[in-house]
Amino acid sequence: MRGKNSFQPHERIRRSADFQRVKNAGKRAKTRHFGLNIIPNDLEYHRLGLVVQKRFWCAVKRNRIKRVIREWFRLDKAQIPMPPKDIVIIARPGAEKMNPVELRAEFLPVFGKQDGTH
RNA sequence: GAAGCAGGGCAGAUGAUCGCCGCCGGCGCGAUGAGUGCCGGGGGAGGAAAGUCCGGGCUCCACAGGGCAGGGUGCUGGGUAACUCCCAGUCUCGGUAACGAGGAGGAAAGCGCAACAGAAAGCAGACCGCCUCGCCCGCUUGCGAGCGGGGUAAGGGUGAAACGGCGAGGUAAGAGCUCACCGGUCCCGAUGGUGACAUCGGGAGCCAGGCAAACCCCACCCGGAGCAAGACCAAAUAGGAGAGCGAUUGAGGGCCGCCCGCCCGAGGCUCUCGGGUUGGUCGCUUGAUCCAGCCGGUAACGGCUGGGCUAGAGGAAUGAUCAUCACCCCCGCGGCCCUUGGGCUUCGAGGGGAACAGAACCCGGCUUAUGACCUGCUUCGGAU
RNA sequence: GUCCCCAUCGUCUAGUCCGGUCCAGGACACCGGCCUUUCACGCCGGCGACGCCGGUUCAAAUCCGGCUGGGGACG
Numbered sequence: 107m108r109g110k111n112s113f114q115p116h117e118r119i120r121r122s123a124d125f126q127r128v129k130n131a132g133k134r135a136k137t138r139h140f141g142l143n144i145i146p147n148d149l150e151y152h153r154l155g156l157v158v159q160k161r162f163w164c165a166v167k168r169n170r171i172k173r174v175i176r177e178w179f180r181l182d183k184a185q186i187p188m189p190p191k192d193i194v195i196i197a198r199p200g201a202e203k204m205n206p207v208e209l210r211a212e213f214l215p216v217f218g219k220q221d222g223t224h
Numbered sequence: 225g226a227a228g229c230a231g232g233g234c235a236g237a238u239g240a241u242c243g244c245c246g247c248c249g250g251c252g253c254g255a256u257g258a259g260u261g262c263c264g265g266g267g268g269a270g271g272a273a274a275g276u277c278c279g280g281g282c283u284c285c286a287c288a289g290g291g292c293a294g295g296g297u298g299c300u301g302g303g304u305a306a307c308u309c310c311c312a313g314u315c316u317c318g319g320u321a322a323c324g325a326g327g328a329g330g331a332a333a334g335c336g337c338a339a340c341a342g343a344a345a346g347c348a349g350a351c352c353g354c355c356u357c358g359c360c361c362g363c364u365u366g367c368g369a370g371c372g373g374g375g376u377a378a379g380g381g382u383g384a385a386a387c388g389g390c391g392a393g394g395u396a397a398g399a400g401c402u403c404a405c406c407g408g409u410c411c412c413g414a415u416g417g418u419g420a421c422a423u424c425g426g427g428a429g430c431c432a433g434g435c436a437a438a439c440c441c442c443a444c445c446c447g448g449a450g451c452a453a454g455a456c457c458a459a460a461u462a463g464g465a466g467a468g469c470g471a472u473u474g475a476g477g478g479c480c481g482c483c484c485g486c487c488c489g490a491g492g493c494u495c496u497c498g499g500g501u502u503g504g505u506c507g508c509u510u511g512a513u514c515c516a517g518c519c520g521g522u523a524a525c526g527g528c529u530g531g532g533c534u535a536g537a538g539g540a541a542u543g544a545u546c547a548u549c550a551c552c553c554c555c556g557c558g559g560c561c562c563u564u565g566g567g568c569u570u571c572g573a574g575g576g577g578a579a580c581a582g583a584a585c586c587c588g589g590c591u592u593a594u595g596a597c598c599u600g601c602u603u604c605g606g607a608u
Numbered sequence: 609g610u611c612c613c614c615a616u617c618g619u620c621u622a623g624u625c626c627g628g629u630c631c632a633g634g635a636c637a638c639c640g641g642c643c644u645u646u647c648a649c650g651c652c653g654g655c656g657a658c659g660c661c662g663g664u665u666c667a668a669a670u671c672c673g674g675c676u677g678g679g680g681a682c683g
Binding site for chain 1 (some may be wrong): 541
């Protein structure tokens, strides 16, 4: 087995239909720099999808945002409460200045509140 | 020391941990396959990867053919696969200089353009002025005022631009009208250079410019699309509806601007609508390649020999954390110079910063963005 | 990734091909005044733009380069 902190291809949302399902039917949350859509899936693990629009940033900054979010998911996915979910994160202007520590602090309340609901 | 000019390479390094994407080897599941998981090894963005502004390779459009249209280039010679690129040179312009910039063919081939101002703006032009003649008036009798005819481009004023400059002669006043010198234009000759051109000598004449980065003429170049090119495999739906046309005397299609020419060509062809798929493999990285040495060349570059090649993704991989060492700035302490203030420098136990920016078929350039450093040169200032 | 197109007052636009008539015209909006008891309508006046940087030219919104910012198409 790989380490539990890995991020493998099947944990990634790729298909356009999956993005549409999460966006239309999922619960929405909003933080200072991101929008999140979340919906439970039928699998045994969480999945992550990223939306970083081309119109706001150049290629280097887009890659930077996606890497930092994936780094968060890789390290903290065990903390996400258990019915497995599809999570789509939409970056908003200002997100390119986030470092991993700030990002973790920003996402913590979102999933902490979820824990309390059930 | 200050300011500036030109050129050069670099794009933080090392280690640890957790991860990502290909490749190779081994093992497991599976059917010996397709896949998939684990372990090990090795690799993984740039000088601009960018803008997509030029030029090629490659692929398809029959074979890439002719003409027109359209587009591009534009001093000379060389380099190159090719170029709007590079190198060397010529001329012009800018700069005190080092050096830099130049789309630098043609306006006595054509159609044209020049607002406003000004008298006049394209085979120039009399508003004021200057000179002269005629008429008339005044008087101090050769001067003044007015009107009219003529001569004149020296002077004034306008303009972006007004047809050489200056001196002498000449004249009623003037004028290249004539002459000397200077400047430019054109023609002829000599010398140097492959050539652009330069230098020198002689002559003509001062009849006359600018805009081609609007059209145009001349010379040369360019067929069109683009890896979402293109080739193959698998799956799935349908085997439809409408319109147009047609059989060798040629419907229609291809060569994606048009014509010629060529080719394919029939119980089918084309267009539109409707329906299905939203997969995989190849192309896909060894190439006009990079490094070193020698040779030819002023150089760009070329030749030979030896060696190296390890990104090839596909909703798109290089990241995070920590430590140490280098670089820069601030701060603190010490030393020196010294006019309160400031400058230079050693040390560190502190704090902060480190640019522009991410391959998408591949190369050669251009342009734009950007960090710290090194070397050479120029001008000015100081010291010797 | 590749290939195209566009940019003028706060908004919609004319002028760009073929340079000067343009310190850029019009409509709506905004501001001030007149009319009206007041508002609206109407009339008069004002404010206000050639995306940016170079070049050619006597002269550039217009011609030629280079940037910047938008928009579109493509199996």
